[in-house]
Amino acid sequence: MKQDKKETALVAGGAGFIGSHLCRALLRQGFDVICLDNLLTARRSNLLALEAERGFSFVRGDVVDPLPAVITERGADITRIYNLACAASPPLYQADPEHTMLTNVVGTDRLLRLAERAGARFLLSSTSEVYGDPERHPQSEEYRGSVSCTGPRACYDEGKRAAEAMTFDFARSGRAEVRVARIFNTYGPHMNPDDGRVVSNLVCQALLGLPVTIYGDGSQTRSFCYVEDMVKALMLLMESDIAGDEPVNLGNPEERTIAELLDAIRAQVDREIEVEHRPLPVDDPTRRRPDIGRARALLGWAPETGLAEGLARTVDWFARELARNAPGVTKEEDAPRAAIAV
Template sequence: MTDGKEELVLVAGGAGFIGSHLCRALLGQGRRVVCLDNLQTARPVNLRLFERHPGFEFIEADVVDPLPPSLLERTRQFTRIYNLACAASPPQYQADPEHTMLTNVVGTHHLLRLAEEAGARFLLSSTSEVYGDPEAHPQREDYRGWVSCTGPRACYDEGKRAAEAMTFDYARMGRAEVRVARIFNTYGPQMRPDDGRVVSNLVCQALSGREITVYGDGSQTRSFCYISDMVDGLMRLMEHDGVGMEPVNLGNPTEMTVNELLNHILDLTGATAPVVHKPLPIDDPRRRRPEISTARKLLDWSPRVPLEEGLAATCAWFASELGAGAPVEGKARIKSPVAAG
């Protein structure tokens, strides 16, 4: 119980990759959880692990639309609202850019008003994409970014920036208690095989024996955080009483090139498929690494799962999903860049 009311947590986007892991972790803490999702890009199978849990409820609805009565009638019960509602991979959010922008702006507005009426703490899942193709490295929370407001990624990048602005405006006006997490690349079991993210792309192509696609020459860098670490960071941020008017980076500060990531995956899967290089997508960031001293100081948080351990679990999960058998040891290596064909 919190302030004399029944404690209930709303997870918007709770059927998605991060959202479903978050729902499971909250249920594991004994919380009652309402998952709100339109299932546009989520995997409904993600919910099967706890759909019969007595503390779990699923509502199919789109945050762009007015929130459903079945949710609003329990407004005063909510003590925590996590907003993870938005397609997160470029192919998915670019497929319907209008809806992506509306999800970030209108959807966030709907959920902030719910938080205001409920007196609930609100957490926005923002993104490292607010930094764009960064000129500053690593990326600190006070870096204002290098974002194209007219490119094909703008629906997501600028949508999240607008969502952050609205969230902090609600806090400045005393209308809601807010938290903002800027999430960097996250991976692990329960990702969609076709979501277009670099880890799922490379693992699924390696396991299937198809040509492996690397965009550009593979020298662009990313920092990969395992899903359990990310969920831990989100929950710590939500529950920390000293955070408010500042975003917090959540991600793994260990930076590597896409080629290095691929070599790890080839080792785990034993794949020998050819590597084909294609042009980099428009506005694709060249380097990305979070500066996480804020999370370390405020939340006592930093990633704990090594890449080798997280990738092994991820490869094993995808192998099971694809019917490819368990990953095996291999010695494959990228010899040299292959020309785009």
């Protein structure tokens, strides 16, 4: 995917967990990169190594608001737009559900209109949450889902479903060339230590020697994809020659219970871990596993990083972060409590 000429990619949500890895990979592929982020849930420290890179620029802004002039003025130069703008863990997106919904709907509309004006290709980062608490297993793209449209997760789940509908409407009317990725659980360095996702919470609690919190009995399942594999998939999807008229699942088809995840983390931290059980959150899916047949066929992609290898890198990164007294996890009362989250 090395570029013959310099092209510009806009990454909305580029200071976030996946977004910061994507910005780095795009720079390596020869793109100029504009990172747009409001920093409400992302950390500016994720960009420290990138800000010295030639071709990288950071713009602070919220996609709910009109796009900053510095971006609209460069619209003609932008050839790729990655929309990763939205908090992705339940504690964060439920903290301001109105903003979450508007980010998905209004923000997607603003970025699609920019893509239309610029003639840029647009990729929406959707989510496995569009399947809700699935009644079909594993989940293929044809499955329409079992989503609660009135529960506390609806701001995110329904927001992403609406964003998908808008994206495909732009494609059907010939207004933009689009790609839609349904991202399943992803983990790795640059996760926020207190963002409420299950991997970051269990790892941080274990490293701090605190009781780790498991919601339910730990038999619920997720499929964990290492972030570098996910970023590769997103870039392959963006650069693919597919029609773009259907979503593509991206994730690891290897299903694990939360109890198995904890065992894998225990092996990495090599210490005794006390477990504290709490009730399952409302509308929390009990099983989650992607059918990635479409990604294999269209992109030639499948994840390559095993859970043990990915966790080793992740635990090492979190250990360094905690040693630097990362905010929010230095005291027991502030330590993260695990949620079974995307």
